[in-house]
Amino acid sequence: MAEPRTASTPSTPAAAPARPAERAPEPAPAGAPASGAARPPLRHRLAERGIDRMLLLLLPAVATLIALFLYPMLYGVGLSLQPRSGGIFANYVAFFTDPYQSGTVWKTMRLALPAALFNVLASVPIAYRLRGRFRGKRLLTAILVLPVTLGTVLVADGILRYFGPRGWFNRVLLELGLIDEPLRLIYNYWGVLFSLIITGFPFAFLLVLSYMSGIDPTLERAAATLGAGPWQRIRRITLPLLAPGLATTFILSFVLAFSVFPSANLVGEPADETRVMAIAAYQAAFEKYDYTMASTIAVLMGAFELVVIALVLLWRGRMYTGHTGGKGA
Amino acid sequence: MSGGVVETVRPRDGFHALRMEGVTRRFGSAVALNDLNLTIKGGEFIALLGPSGCGKSTALNCLAGLLPLSGGSIWLDDRRIDTLPPERRGFGMVFQNYALFPHLSVRKNVGFGLAIRKVPKDEMRRRVDEALKLVELTEHADKLPGQLSGGQQQRVAIARAIVIRPRLVLMDEPLSNLDAKLRLQMRTEIRRLHQSLGLTTVYVTHDQEEALALADRIVVLRGGRVDQVGTPEQVYTDPVNTYVAGFMGYRNLLRLPVVSRGGDRAVLAEPGLRLTGTVREEFTGEAAIAAIRPDDFRLARGGDGAERDGVRITVEVVEFHGREVAVEGVTETGRVIHCRLAERVAPGDTIDVYAPPERVLVYGPGGETGE
Incomplete structure (x- = not known):
């Protein structure tokens, strides 16, 4: 905070932290006596509108956002509109007319949507049980969250061993006589889905748990005294208050799952069933060296995500999203 | 309706x-x-x-x-x-x-x-x-x-x-x-x-x-x-003990030596203070607790019939409460006394207050006094 000291005396840089704020308005009246007593100093008028030195705290974030996000994104959009041949939309036309490329949209959706949905829905009962305080909550939460710290590669390795034809999962089912031959659960759609669930669940769970903790537990108790049984309390009180949080969690989980890349390669079938959009973009960029097409696919990934997000937000907009009475709200 | x-x-x-x-x-x-x-x-x-x-x-x-x-x-x-x-x-x-x-x-x-x-x-x-x-x-x-x-x-x-x-x-x-x-x-x-x-x-x-x-x-x-x-x-x-009394606004809970007992009356006294009270809780021994609500105190005037009972206090704090004033004073032994008086008094005044025996409740010495 060295820059904003222009107006005040530079001789006391070590003044108590509270003082510069008190003293700050002083130089302004001295500098603007001509404007008359009726008009408060400019600094005050700006502060009334929320413009003061505190805004400088935003500077690093804004700079980072522009340099590392906004500029590359606009650059990518520009790149996608400069195809190697044809008009400016030629890449987009090519993507949608080639089933090999356009099919990746569906392949990505059918992985990301169920994975995000499952992660959100599976989090609800667990978070419901774990809200409030009890012994061992931190340990249990830590165990549930552990997979987030594991890399995708480690998870993929685990999946290959566990769900493989000779893995425990199949061996148990075979021993129990539930199946006659091993289920094919790796190097295809299922492997990638399991991977997305294992790595995405902790994230969704933590979010849902914090939303759940934000709901005042007295509300359910009040509903109970009014005659509502356990299921009615959940359906009429907890779920409606939780739903906006679930929508948000779903969006974030979906975005995470939509950009799936490593596990689609490692435990999926990247040539066919799990050739997701990220793989298509990667191949365009690093196998065909067509950066314009890669950019096009990346832009389309964003566009399809935005469509899903918009639909969810539209649904969320119809819900009560205010105060839920708890400490977290 | x-x-x-x-x-x-x-x-x-x-x-x-x-x-x-x-x-x-x-x-x-x-x-x-x-x-x-x-x-x-x-x-x-x-x-x-x-x-x-x-x-x-x-x-x-x-x-x-x-x-x-x-x-x-x-x-x-x-x-x-x-x-x-x-x-x-x-x-x-x-x-x-x-x-x-x-x-x-x-x-x-x-x-x-x-x-x-x-x-x-x-x-x-x-x-x-x-x-x-x-x-x-x-x-x-x-x-x-x-x-x-x-x-x-x-x-x-x-x-x-x-x-x-x-x-x-x-x-x-x-x-x-x-x-x-x-x-x-x-x-x-x-x-x-x-x-x-x-x-x-x-x-x-x-x-x-x-x-x-x-x-x-x-x-x-x-x-x-x-x-x-x-x-x-x-x-x-008629609170059953000093805890309930304290909760019911008996702000003065004084642990005092017992001078005499007779029937359900007891006299408690120390230098600068003498109170006759009604026994609410059986006790044996030399000391007891007197519980008195601030508004049961009256300013004692000479020849008020209360010449033997009374508490002499030096006024320290006076709060204005409209019709009455809330007075906090200390006795010569340093006890803090709260009373509400209709008369206007000023900090530094030395005054005598008394409470009628039926409004001074005497409990055994074991109770809480909040001290």
Whole structure:
């Protein structure tokens, strides 16, 4: 905070932290006596509108956002509109007319949507049980969250061993006589889905748990005294208050799952069933060296995500999203 | 208020008596409520009074079914109810933070219990309208709770609890989040509803004034045990021990040497102080505690017939309270005396005050004096 000291005396840089704020308005009246007593100093008028030195705290974030996000994104959009041949939309036309490329949209959706949905829905009962305080909550939460710290590669390795034809999962089912031959659960759609669930669940769970903790537990108790049984309390009180949080969690989980890349390669079938959009973009960029097409696919990934997000937000907009009475709200 | 309102909101099935027998609740090794025995008659207004941690909220939650009992039983006439879940007890409860459902309109909040009971639409509408009228919130029916003031939210909470025609209304410090003026207003409102609807109410509070003003009977709790059960008059004028006395505004609790005993009178004295009091608690020994309310002190004038009794104090602080002043003074032995006097005195004055023997309550030396 060295820059904003222009107006005040530079001789006391070590003044108590509270003082510069008190003293700050002083130089302004001295500098603007001509404007008359009726008009408060400019600094005050700006502060009334929320413009003061505190805004400088935003500077690093804004700079980072522009340099590392906004500029590359606009650059990518520009790149996608400069195809190697044809008009400016030629890449987009090519993507949608080639089933090999356009099919990746569906392949990505059918992985990301169920994975995000499952992660959100599976989090609800667990978070419901774990809200409030009890012994061992931190340990249990830590165990549930552990997979987030594991890399995708480690998870993929685990999946290959566990769900493989000779893995425990199949061996148990075979021993129990539930199946006659091993289920094919790796190097295809299922492997990638399991991977997305294992790595995405902790994230969704933590979010849902914090939303759940934000709901005042007295509300359910009040509903109970009014005659509502356990299921009615959940359906009429907890779920409606939780739903906006679930929508948000779903969006974030979906975005995470939509950009799936490593596990689609490692435990999926990247040539066919799990050739997701990220793989298509990667191949365009690093196998065909067509950066314009890669950019096009990346832009389309964003566009399809935005469509899903918009639909969810539209649904969320119809819900009560205010105060839920708890400490977290 | 029209007669119709009373008829539709009045509890359908009353009861003769609700009995709590040896109700005990432990949290781990801590005993929050120990062997509470209490019979509540239908139509009665009971206040559970005590400081935080005395077990009053625990008792209420046990009644509501929100906390299982560690021991004892609760009976509604001949039916044992402590094993029923809260939703099957049919008691209305008003929570300290109101616990209004934030996503439902005022109308739906009030109608929640009726919707759960699958009351037909027209009847539900009529009863909700009447309950809202009763608490004067008709024009706010379609707002969300967040758009209401604290007092209005409080009234929604009350309407929501009484619209189901509960056999028993439980209130957990319902006024503690309101400002002073509103609190007085709502206090009258609660008593009015209780009387006009013939409700049976159990009311938890830490405010003795609230308890005295509202209740037919007061239960004073301390550390999970009952110290005294009685009418406001009994508890106020005749507390059973110094703890209850202290809670009832007997600010002067003085541990003093006993000079003489005769019948139910005792004389306590030390230099600069002599009090004749009424013995409330048997004791043996040389010392006892005198409990005196500040407003029972009078300024002693020469030849007032109180020349032998009296306390000489040097005035230290004088607070203006309109018709009276609240005086804090010290005796020559350094005891702090609180009194309320009609006369104007100034800090530094030396005055003599006395209290009539029937208003000086003498307890055994073992009690609490808050010193």
